[in-house]
Amino acid sequence: MANKIFLVIQREYLARVKKRSFLLATLITPLIFPTILGLFLWVGMSDTVGENRKVIEVVDENNSFFLESNELYSFSYSELGQEDAKLLVQEGLRFGFLYIPKLDIQNPKGIVFYSEETPPISMITNLEASLQSKMESLRLQASGIDPLLLSAFKTNVDIQSIIVSEAGGERISNSVVNYAIGFLAGILIYTFIFVYGNQVMQGVIEEKSSRIIEILVSSLKPFQLMMGKIIGIGAVGLTQFLIWILLIGLVSSLVMGYFGMKMPQQQMLEMSAQQGLFPADGNPEIVEILQMIQGLDFVQITLTFLIYFVGGYLLYGAFFAAIGAAVDSPSDAQQFMFPVTIPLLVAYMGLFIFVLDDPNSNVSFWLSIIPFTSPVAMMGRVSFGVPWHHLALSISLLVAGFLSTAWLAGKIYRIGILVHGSKVNYKVLWKWLKQN
Amino acid sequence: MEILSIRSLNKSYGSHVALKDFDLSVSKGKIFGLLGPNGAGKTTLIRIVNQIIDKDSGEIYINGQALKMDHVRNIGYLPEERGLYKGMKVKEQLLYFAQIKGLRKQDAKQKITNWLEKLNLSQWKDKKIQDLSKGMAQKVQFIATVIHRPDLLILDEPFSGFDPVNAEIIKNEILELRNQGVTIVLSTHRMESVELLCDEIAMINRSKKILDGTIQTIKEEAKTNVFRVKMIPDSMEYVPMGEELRRQDGMLEFKLELKDQKPNELLGMLMSKGEILGFEEIVPSIEEIFIQKINESHGE
Known part of the structure; x- marks a missing residue:
């Protein structure tokens, strides 16, 4: 019995892995990632050489706002009139022209920025912030407070977030790293479910439309066939995924090495090798991230990822198999994709709107517990640290959810595979479900 | 078995x-x-x-x-x-x-x-x-x-x-x-x-x-006891007892139903009337039996 499922798994797995297209997709996909990264770095580097520094003409009727040039912008001050300055912009000699009219510093109005192309939002925000702080100093001065005295009082506050566990352990938490892990893992699971779920559906449609199905189900039970297919294709996905991890690791370190950057793990290793402690003169932010990465429970994250990766795929894979069995061609499948896409989309949006924003909110909790959304949503929580009983509840429900979708899908599957040429809608599916 | x-x-x-x-x-x-x-x-x-x-x-x-x-x-x-x-x-x-x-x-x-x-x-x-x-x-x-x-x-x-x-x-x-x-x-x-x-x-x-x-x-079981006879009768005035199928160049072909006789008795009787060219029982094909049975079952 189990032997036959294994035969199906083996066939599904080998039929795909042996294809040339599998090899191509497996080798090319991970190259896209580092290539884009490399491209960005290359463009970014040539940007910072200075040639692309944007020159902004400033005409200040008050003669009191001096803006400091930086890597991105340089400011040129002149006695030019408004019209002449505009001309400079039109001729392309200046990126933009900032006009500051005579101002009432209690109620500054009428500052204008002229440019030939739409300025980046970050630039306007930057300019606003600089002018605002200048104006605040001017007003403080006007009310008799010495700006020097004030700057002496300026303090930089940096909150370090530490998570205290019940067992008394402490670890540093960094929401940027957590966010990145949750974001990546969630998207990976979402993509995996769709790509490989689709393959399950295509496979079922192939067997149905080429009329192999009746020969197959005279030798093994439809449920064995369905499960064999789902598991076999899942194994293809896992294989591809493992190869990718190896390749991405390899190629990324090559690319990073070429641009003189170092992988965080390498940096960490080198640093701890130097002193056994983090150097005091290191960039405090990087040090914090490194400490944070050290504080992460990688075993827990990897295990959880694998469980939800596989669990989520199995849960939805059964649905995809049922859809494939109900239709005659992929184009007919559209009408049944609704129940699959909606919960996945909810999970995906929930990940961004709720889970990554506040992993411990009520909405995040429920999204990470309900089996239809938990595979994507839980990955948004896991790097922030999830209590074991939440994980246990969520995983048990995921397993129960998978068993019930497989059971439901099996009922549709065993009838659907033998139905050709008739129009199947939700009403018909419901009738199939009710048959014993 | x-x-x-x-x-x-x-x-x-x-x-x-x-x-x-x-x-x-x-x-x-x-x-x-x-x-x-x-x-x-x-x-x-x-x-x-x-x-x-x-x-x-x-x-x-x-x-x-x-x-x-x-x-x-x-x-x-x-x-x-x-x-x-x-x-x-x-x-x-x-x-x-x-x-x-x-x-x-x-x-x-x-x-x-x-x-x-x-x-x-x-x-x-x-x-x-x-x-x-x-x-x-x-x-x-x-x-x-x-x-x-x-x-x-x-x-x-x-x-x-x-x-x-x-x-x-x-x-x-x-x-x-x-x-x-x-x-x-x-x-x-x-x-x-x-x-x-x-x-x-x-x-x-x-x-x-x-x-x-x-x-x-x-x-x-589907036999109808009807024979197909092909003969050259001694006299052209001979009128068969069954349904006449064909008459050509002195040759006569007709159906004959077996009543309370044996086939041999019928054949002997026919032989006295002329030269027998063919004598065989009409057996329906499976297809004919099938169609007949279907019609019967629809009539029920």
Whole structure:
């Protein structure tokens, strides 16, 4: 019995892995990632050489706002009139022209920025912030407070977030790293479910439309066939995924090495090798991230990822198999994709709107517990640290959810595979479900 | 000895009754024809025996044992709707089908080599199905059905889709398998192949069995005791007792019903009237019997 499922798994797995297209997709996909990264770095580097520094003409009727040039912008001050300055912009000699009219510093109005192309939002925000702080100093001065005295009082506050566990352990938490892990893992699971779920559906449609199905189900039970297919294709996905991890690791370190950057793990290793402690003169932010990465429970994250990766795929894979069995061609499948896409989309949006924003909110909790959304949503929580009983509840429900979708899908599957040429809608599916 | 026996089998799809109180017994080593128009319930019956769909009620026995999942090893099935994995190589495909039927890998490989040789497909064993001609693919399909050497071979419309040359090859393979002791159940709505191949038949119409038995007994029972006579009568004034069919160049052809005589007595009587060219009993073909039976059952 189990032997036959294994035969199906083996066939599904080998039929795909042996294809040339599998090899191509497996080798090319991970190259896209580092290539884009490399491209960005290359463009970014040539940007910072200075040639692309944007020159902004400033005409200040008050003669009191001096803006400091930086890597991105340089400011040129002149006695030019408004019209002449505009001309400079039109001729392309200046990126933009900032006009500051005579101002009432209690109620500054009428500052204008002229440019030939739409300025980046970050630039306007930057300019606003600089002018605002200048104006605040001017007003403080006007009310008799010495700006020097004030700057002496300026303090930089940096909150370090530490998570205290019940067992008394402490670890540093960094929401940027957590966010990145949750974001990546969630998207990976979402993509995996769709790509490989689709393959399950295509496979079922192939067997149905080429009329192999009746020969197959005279030798093994439809449920064995369905499960064999789902598991076999899942194994293809896992294989591809493992190869990718190896390749991405390899190629990324090559690319990073070429641009003189170092992988965080390498940096960490080198640093701890130097002193056994983090150097005091290191960039405090990087040090914090490194400490944070050290504080992460990688075993827990990897295990959880694998469980939800596989669990989520199995849960939805059964649905995809049922859809494939109900239709005659992929184009007919559209009408049944609704129940699959909606919960996945909810999970995906929930990940961004709720889970990554506040992993411990009520909405995040429920999204990470309900089996239809938990595979994507839980990955948004896991790097922030999830209590074991939440994980246990969520995983048990995921397993129960998978068993019930497989059971439901099996009922549709065993009838659907033998139905050709008739129009199947939700009403018909419901009738199939009710048959014993 | 019966290899397959079915007792009061019932199956409905919603309000549609596909099989009603259906009984059937198939003797070992025979070719059994399952006849019936499309939609009569043949495919439903076959699918139930192959455990593809569940029965509503009734009993099915294979070699005297109640039907169970292990019996797939004993049954070979060629469905009416059939196909192969187009992207898979011939030998891999056959190996897969043999293995899911329960054959061990080594045995399966040996049998595949033998069958491919037998049907002249050896040099195609590493080709994908999509690279084969339709006729070759059909032969591969047949091998996939018999590769595990089943005791009971169920063929649903086996000759549909086969070209005449391949149909002949397959027909000969079926006869050879029968001679080796394999029981063959073939379902068809084509009567011409039935009379040539089958030892026994059952006719199904509208979910019920309306007739069964050996071809011989069925024909025997369908006899009408009417003879076709072809003669040159001594006198052209001779008027036959039965329906006249043809009169040409002194030759007379007519039907004659046997009443309380023996055929020989009738023949003796005819011989005294002229020269007999032909004297044979009119026996309806299976097709005629079939149509007559269907009309009778509709009249009920």
